Amino acid sequence: MNSIHPSKDFSDLLSLQPGDRSQLIKKVTDYYLQFLDGLPEGKAYLGDEDAGKALGSMPFQENPYPIDQIFEVFHQSVTENGINPCSGKHFGYVPGGGIETAAWGDFLGALTNRYSGVNFANPGAVRMENQVISWMCNLVGYDQRSHGSLLSGGSIANLTGIIAARDHKELKARDFERAVIYLTDETHHCVQKALRLAGMGESVIRYVQMDENFSMRPEALEAIIKEDLGLGLIPFLLIGSAGTTNTGAIDPLDRLADIASNHKIWFHVDAAYGGFFLLVEALRSKFKGMEKADSIVMDPHKSLFMPYGSGVILVRNAEHLFKSNYYTAAYLQDDMEGQDERSPADYSPELTRHFRGMRLWFSLSMLGISPFRQILAEKIDLSHYFYREIQNAGFEVGPFPALSISLFRYVPKEGDANEANTKLLTMIHEDGQIFVSSTTILGVLWIRMAILVFRAHLKEVDFAIKTMEKLKNSMNIH
Numbered sequence: 001m002n003s004i005h006p007s008k009d010f011s012d013l014l015s016l017q018p019g020d021r022s023q024l025i026k027k028v029t030d031y032y033l034q035f036l037d038g039l040p041e042g043k044a045y046l047g048d049e050d051a052g053k054a055l056g057s058m059p060f061q062e063n064p065y066p067i068d069q070i071f072e073v074f075h076q077s078v079t080e081n082g083i084n085p086c087s088g089k090h091f092g093y094v095p096g097g098g099i100e101t102a103a104w105g106d107f108l109g110a111l112t113n114r115y116s117g118v119n120f121a122n123p124g125a126v127r128m129e130n131q132v133i134s135w136m137c138n139l140v141g142y143d144q145r146s147h148g149s150l151l152s153g154g155s156i157a158n159l160t161g162i163i164a165a166r167d168h169k170e171l172k173a174r175d176f177e178r179a180v181i182y183l184t185d186e187t188h189h190c191v192q193k194a195l196r197l198a199g200m201g202e203s204v205i206r207y208v209q210m211d212e213n214f215s216m217r218p219e220a221l222e223a224i225i226k227e228d229l230g231l232g233l234i235p236f237l238l239i240g241s242a243g244t245t246n247t248g249a250i251d252p253l254d255r256l257a258d259i260a261s262n263h264k265i266w267f268h269v270d271a272a273y274g275g276f277f278l279l280v281e282a283l284r285s286k287f288k289g290m291e292k293a294d295s296i297v298m299d300p301h302k303s304l305f306m307p308y309g310s311g312v313i314l315v316r317n318a319e320h321l322f323k324s325n326y327y328t329a330a331y332l333q334d335d336m337e338g339q340d341e342r343s344p345a346d347y348s349p350e351l352t353r354h355f356r357g358m359r360l361w362f363s364l365s366m367l368g369i370s371p372f373r374q375i376l377a378e379k380i381d382l383s384h385y386f387y388r389e390i391q392n393a394g395f396e397v398g399p400f401p402a403l404s405i406s407l408f409r410y411v412p413k414e415g416d417a418n419e420a421n422t423k424l425l426t427m428i429h430e431d432g433q434i435f436v437s438s439t440t441i442l443g444v445l446w447i448r449m450a451i452l453v454f455r456a457h458l459k460e461v462d463f464a465i466k467t468m469e470k471l472k473n474s475m476n477i478h
């Protein structure tokens with residue numbers, strides 16, 4: 001009775017007192033504004049092996065630490081090192097986003113902590129998520145039968161799509177060794193990882209030939225499927241890419257969809273990077289046929305500029321996702337009757353989940369769709385500009401960018417080009433003003449320029465070209 005006496009309010013221990021709350025709001029607001037102010041001149045990359053060591057000086061203890069110390073350690077350990085995904089000069093990997101409205105959406109979602117897993121718990125939160133999913137289904141050209149799930153990223157979304165394919169095809173464990181998956185060398189590695197996670201690590205993987213732009217050759221696919229049928233194998237899953245990670249290549253989706261349909265193969269498209277470029281009217285024809293895919297992955301934390309933690313699986317037929325994910329239990333019985341809205345938990349491996357729709361709904365409502373279209377179109381134009389200008393700066397280039405990723409490298413008159421580019425890359429990283437990453441294709445090391453950060457404009461791209469030209473010229477190789 002002593003510990004539960006009304007005079008004791010333990011919830012106070014986990015709440016902020018009015019004075020502390022005002023102090024925190026001021027601290028956060030100051031930090032927010034300083035962070036944004038520092039972005040244009042700040043580095044895109046800071047390699048610091050000691051980063052985060054200050055955390056060791058702050059082990060968790062019974063009592064709190066002073067707020068200034070907490071902010072200082074966060075700033076030094078996390079914000080002030082590594083790649084800065086918010087920098088307009090970050091051109092590595094597939095850059096992420098981090099728009100402010102999404103951060104506010106997350107804040108409101110977390111503060112109110114609404115449960116968006118089942119309809120009964122919060123029909124409004126569920127309708128909000130479903131509205132976001134419908135908008136995306138509509139964008140890819142799916143009809144009313146379609147649905148999807150907001151997940152944490154492209155890897156989990158690909159896994160969820162592959163599991164839906166496996167279950168729809170009713171493959172049993174004894175079939176796995178004969179089931180065939182068709183993809184290319186350029187398919188993102190998370191697909192192979194997902195196959196293993198889905199229990200299909202021992203299935204047959206066919207790496208279909210590509211053309212000179214790293215897109216799958218449909219004739220090669222057709223031929224290999226016929227061979228596999230002759231061998232008594234089970235052609236099961238075709239993975240198309242709409243924007244590969246290495247070069248942004250888009251497979252011939254229309255042809256692939258028809259081949260898959262003729263052979264009753266599940267057609268899955270990984271559009272984690274490329275998908276939202278559908279918002280740019282002039283690019284829509286590149287994605288023709290994607291609407292025929294059985295499942296599609298898109299990553300709002302890439303080309304919709306959301307903070308990390310947003311991937312989406314869409315399926316042409318909602319039933320397929322439901323079949324893999326629906327489960328129930330007696331303790332969930334209150335949710336079972338009279339619900340006309342689809343519960344996210346029935347279409348996802350997750351039950352209790354982050355309210356992911358909020359950041360998307362809030363941003364799309366606060367900003368409208370138009371800015372996203374304009375910024376994505378700008379990235380395409382910037383990539384075309386970069387492709388031309390980097391050649392003028394003395395670099396060799398890879399294929400013309402299908403979307404916003406270019407490959408380029410320096411080819412010295414003498415010596416090993418791969419070594420020269422590795423050295424150049426190290427110098428770019430040590431300098432840190434810009435950030436680019438590299439890849440190796442058929443033994444050739446390429447530097448990649450992925451233009452996707454919403455703060456990257458002509459000024460930042462010109463700065464990147466000048467920086468790389470200067471560093472190249474400072475190398476003693478000609």
Ligand SMILES: Cc1ncc(COP(=O)(O)O)c(C=O)c1O
Pocket residue numbers: 094152153154155156188190243244245270271272273299311
């Ligand atoms: C084409 C493609 N697919 C899948 C992924 C994996 O997505 P995530 O990193 O969100 O798990 C990526 C990541 O860059 C990607 O570029």
